Amino acid sequence: MLILIRSFNFLILALFGILYFYQVVYVFIRWFSRKRTFRAKRLCKYAVVISARNESAVIGELLESLHRQNYPSDLLDIYVVADNCTDNTAQVARNHRAIVFERFDRVKVGKGYALNWLFSQIETLVGLDTYDGYLVFDADNVLDENYVREMNKVFSNGYPIVTSYRNSKNYGSNWISAGYALWFLRESQYLNGARMQCGTSCAISGTGFLMAKEIVKANNGWKHHLLTEDIEFSADNVIQGKTIGYCEKAVLYDEQPVSFRESWYQRLRWTKGFYQVFARYGGELMRGVVKKHSFPCYDMMMTIAPATLLTITALVCNGSFAVAGLLTGHLMWTKVTLEAIFGNLIGIYLSLFFFGLVTTITEWKQIHCTAGQKVRYLFTFPIFIFTYIPIAVAALFKKVTWIPIRHTIVKSVQEIRD
Structure with missing residues (x-):
């Protein structure tokens, strides 16, 4: 039995190492490989598309950061789209010189449906061919003045x-906000x-991207x-x-939740969405890996794979070994198993x-808080990620719907940097 316990934990460790070691290699590629310029x-012509639901508090600052872009305003x-709003988001957006459409649909709820409807309005108004590309943002974002030029x-x-550089x-x-x-x-x-x-x-991460x-x-x-x-x-x-x-030179700032309750529901939705x-x-990704030997397909597969569930499975199996050892009097089984869990x-x-430390060191000047906070939140970062374990379990069984997150932090880029 001891051989079985040790073999099981070695196989789990080896599987994780083999599947995700390339992300460690990514770190050294980033350090030592020449960056592309x-x-x-x-100069392309772009349309910015923003889906906003009850975002009157923050959308004005995003729109002003767009008007301050170092890019020809006629392009x-x-x-x-003010989507199912019960506040004055639409009027605030109009006051900040945006072209605004109001949508009310209680059946097709969510950002994706709102964007789809907005594209249909643009097609009717001027035609999708009017623009070379479409920039997608959330209402709580603010942009560096060179964002569009760099993109x-x-x-x-x-x-x-x-996609672009996502800061906070x-x-x-x-x-919690630091973990995000x-x-x-x-x-x-x-x-x-x-x-x-x-x-x-690469992969899109939430907001701040451009598509043809x-x-x-x-x-x-x-x-x-x-x-x-x-x-998706x-x-x-x-x-x-x-x-x-x-x-990486196109810098976007967005607001992170500070309440664990809000964070729980947001990450529950994300986890369910990844499933x-x-x-x-x-x-289809696996077929791309096997038939086409596609590394992008493999990378994307590892991005969406439910790795947390494998961790949970390992913990449950080890827990079962430990309990079996206690019940049968084989305390060595329990000792070895608990050592494996702890290890x-x-x-x-x-x-x-390690990943948090590397990121904090290289992005030190881009992290806008005190030095003490930067160091302290290094140690809480892994704990923040560990909270995905119960979320991953809950997402398996719970019906999850889209719930908007409140945004209240109004800051210009200059205020963030100061």
């Missing part, structure tokens, strides 16, 4: 989809950044309506062989701490 081949039109450099060099308005609010923000910074620099240097495909009009037209608007429409969009395009680019994407696209959790904590 781009020059704009032309940038701004559209807002245009990558887009005009042939990338049909481009409120890194220092508490350990550090994860997104790591995702930007040590996943998408490394992918871009390797010439493979051809994609919008081919999809008849926006066709992705799972709970995580961003990762990414998986669908990777399967089709499209390469998603990354522009949905894995169920719908996992088979696995420490190993996961240290690996997460």
Whole structure:
């Protein structure tokens, strides 16, 4: 039995190591490989599309950051869909010179449906062909003044989809907001950044991305309506062989939850959405790996794979071994099993701490809070990720619907940096 316990834990450790070791390699690629630079081949015309539900408190600052862009204003039109709003989001957006449509649909609820409807309005108003590409933001975002200019450099060099550097308005609010923000910074620099240097495909993370009009037209608007429409969009395009680019000089700031309750429901939706994407696209991604030897398909498969469930399975199996040892009097089984559980959790904590440490060191100047907070939240970052364990279990059994997150932090880019 002891051999079985040790073999089981070795196999779990080896499986995780084999499947995800490439992400460690990404770190060294990011450090030692030459970063790609781009020059704009032309100035493209863009439409900004924003889905907003009861976002009157924050949408004005996003719109002002768009008006302050270092990009020709005649090449940038701004559209807002005020989706099922009960406040004055629509009027605030109009006051900030956006083209606003109001939508009321209690059946087709969510950002994906709102975007699809907005695209249909744009098609009727001016035609989708009016624009070379479409920039997608959430209402709580604010943008660096060179955001559009930098995105245009990558887009005009042939990338049909481009994502950007995702920073946070409120890194220092508490350990929850810092957990989100550090994860997104790591995702930007040590996943998408490394992918871009390797010439493979990146992945969209929530907000702040650009897509060519051809994609919008081919999809008849926006066709992705799972709970995580961003990762569904990414998986669908990777399967089709499209390469998603990354522009690290295009900096976006968004607001992170500070309440554990809000964080729980948001991440419950994300986790359920990842399960949905894995169920719908996992088979096609695997075929891409096996038949086409596609690394982007493999990378995307690892991104959406329910790895937390494998961790939970290992913990449950080890717990069963420990209980069996107690009931049968084989206390050595229990001792070895508890050592394995403790060792696995420490190993996961240290690996997460490593990624957090690397990101904090290299992005130190981009993290806008005190030095003490930067250091303190390094240690709570793995704990934040550990809270996904009960969320992963709940998402298996609970029916999850889209619930809007309150946004209240109003800051300009300058105020964030100060």
